[in-house]
Amino acid sequence: MKVIDFMEKDVTAIFIDETVEEFIQACARQFRAGMPVVDSEMYVIGVITESDIIHAIVPSYMEMLHSTSFIPDTDIVKERLEDIKNKSISEFMSRKVDVLKTTDTLLSAAALIIKHGYRFVPVIDEENHLVGIVTRAGLLKALLK
């Protein structure tokens, strides 16, 4: 089975100059974990996920602690989000982006998802335009058919 057969034909994406707040709202409204980042001609130039934003607002020292439950809840995360919410997503997105072609196989899509832990992978056509995304659920649903 090829990617074209089971990808989600949705080209919803975010532009590089949109803000963190706009990205969060778009994800929340569409139940998405992230989006491809495109330029003005719909070429994929990156990917941004909710994890990228959470990573940016949680203090780095938290990652070094074995347990964080003893740390009292403060507004630090909220304040950090307040600081970045009007910034462009370009500061937080990943510019190194793995993409799938419509002619790639389901197996190669599954391998890419497993290798990097991706929740979704953008799909491009022969001219490198965004034409859809492959999601974990979409991939599994295709196998059930």
Add this chain to the structure above:
Amino acid sequence: MDVLTVTLNPALDMVMEVDDFRVGSIHRIFDSAKVHVSPGGKGINVSMYLDQLGIKSVAVGILGGLTGRMFHMRLKKDHDGITTSFLYVEDETREDMTISDKNENTLTEINLPGPKIDEKHLNLFMKKYTALLSRVKICVIGGTVPTGVPLDVYRGMIEKAEKSGVMTIVNVHGEPLTHAIKAKPTIVKPDIRGSKIVMGKKLETLKDYVESAKEMVNMGTKMVIYSFDIKNDLVVTSEWAYLFKMKTELKSENLLGVGDAYIAGLIYGILEGKDLFESARYGMAAAIADEMTKEKDIGGIEGMNRGLKFVEMERVSL
């Protein structure tokens, strides 16, 4: 991707079959087949018909809330060939509910309000629209303008498309149509279901329709298609005017969405390299094929080709 369809104000259509419907009574529906939920809106409908003709399109519009999400999921489930790109807002997408009582032969409609769109979201939408224009040959713009959006919004959209070398087909009504015409869209199919007043003039006789179409052609539009006398279409260019008719022996099953099927057939002809006259024949054929079925279904290219046999043309003097 060949076609972009724009529906700024889509609606989730729900038709419930309730026999002996009475105001003030409780009606329980036990048969799920009597409830039909479908995504609606002019551009969306065109995309659905194009899908039946094997033409790939990308449908764009503004959705909102959980109704918007349901709209999107339903569209994806039923029409896998349509690529989507919707901008989501907080307010709920419109819901249009129809209670169909076949015993009493009545239709009761309740139309819920749609989302209010602010300038920020409109700008975001325009950005997405402009980006997608670079990838298509034809852009279809149809339907009402949502609350909060300026009535001349289609004018700007047509100008952007034509500037990008994209052919535009416009199917709107009222003041948005008056503004849209100024941008010289390639083809106009005025929506006159609600009002027969176009650009300030009331249309009654065939001559009125021809004059109105000529006015638009003189302003720069290449072809104008008017639905005339329910089952006929008046098609006018700078060189000719024809009434496209359906042979009278055919019985219509349904008139819902017929105008959108027409546009899909027209696009099929254009993409096949036919001239405007031939493309208009395909449009009429698709509309006839749709009229012959109860649902929004033209039976693919075969169904449309069958419809071609029932198209008659009569020249009208300009």
